Amino acid sequence: MEEQTAFMAVSGGRLWTARRGDGPPLVLCHGGPGAYDYLGSLAAMLEDRFTVLRYDQRGSGRSEVEGPVTMAAMLDDLDALRRALGIEAWIAGGHSFGANLALAYAAAHPARVRALLYVSGTGLDPAWHAEYVERRLERLACAEQEEFARLRADLPTLPGPAADGARRRLRELSRLADVVDPCCLDRVPDFSDHPVSDAVNVSLGAEWEALSVTPAFRAAVATIPAPALLLHGAGDPRPARFVEDLARRLPRAEFHLLPDCGHWPWIERPDPCAARLRSFLRGVPP
Helix, strand or coil, X not given: CCCEEEEEEECCEEEEEEEEECCCEEEEECCCCCCCCCCHHHHHCCCCCCEEEEECCCCCCCCEECCCCCHHHHHHHHHHHHHHCCCCCEEEEEECHHHHHHHHHHHHCHHHEEEEEEECCXXXXXXXXXXXXXXXXXXXXXXXXXXXXXXXXXXXXXXXXXHHHHHHHHHHHHHHHCCCCHHHHHHCCCCCCCCCCHHHHHHHHHHHHHHHCCHHHHHHHXXXXXXXXXXXXXXXXXXXXXXXXXXXHCCCEEEEEECCCCCCHHHHCHHHHHHHHHHHHHCCCC
16 A cells, blocks of 8 residues: 555644555654654555554654644644544554654543553653663764764854754764664665754753653553553663553553664664564554
């Protein structure tokens, strides 16, 4: 089946969407936040058995939405897409920040989620970030470490165009640290097709971290009835132990650490990644 793209209405505007495949519905949420859809190759692993929906989140990519870019609005967008497609319940999945978004959706709308795919997320403890920064720097060569530190220190004082260039270079350096095999870099998204919103990245990242520690949210996570697969690359600089802790909080979770890959397991280790995803999804009731 050919990919079908369309703009779908949500509060304040419309979201770019892509749909492909045949079978029960499955939605994939991209990371960032503030980036845009890059999950086509992940969707391709599943589209022979599922109808996979991808989209650009509000505040990013090809989507055109006015109004606040908040976690509440992002969750409303997801449910608006579900309703527009006439879906009673679907499999919710995501990568990186998108994994956290899918988790938050499952906590907010448990009756609408048949299963949860949590790929390369960060868990619920904000302490992951400091450890991630340290591990990311360790992956870089000495000259790259020095450049990274200098750019981060200079960024607050740089004028607009120079700041944009510094952020692009910081993303490039982070990208180097996200893979175990540098030969895979040409297949890892470089986010050059559309502008990445750094403002959305900062504001939503902070909002997610604030939400993740609230007792009400953690209580909701602990009662999500859907089965969940938490898949993480053993070489991801985002520490796996925080994701393992999340798996212990979920009632029906399976944690799987995939060796020899970093933040992009379906790119660095496509065959074992696809096998694990498909094995898990075979057990999800129709």
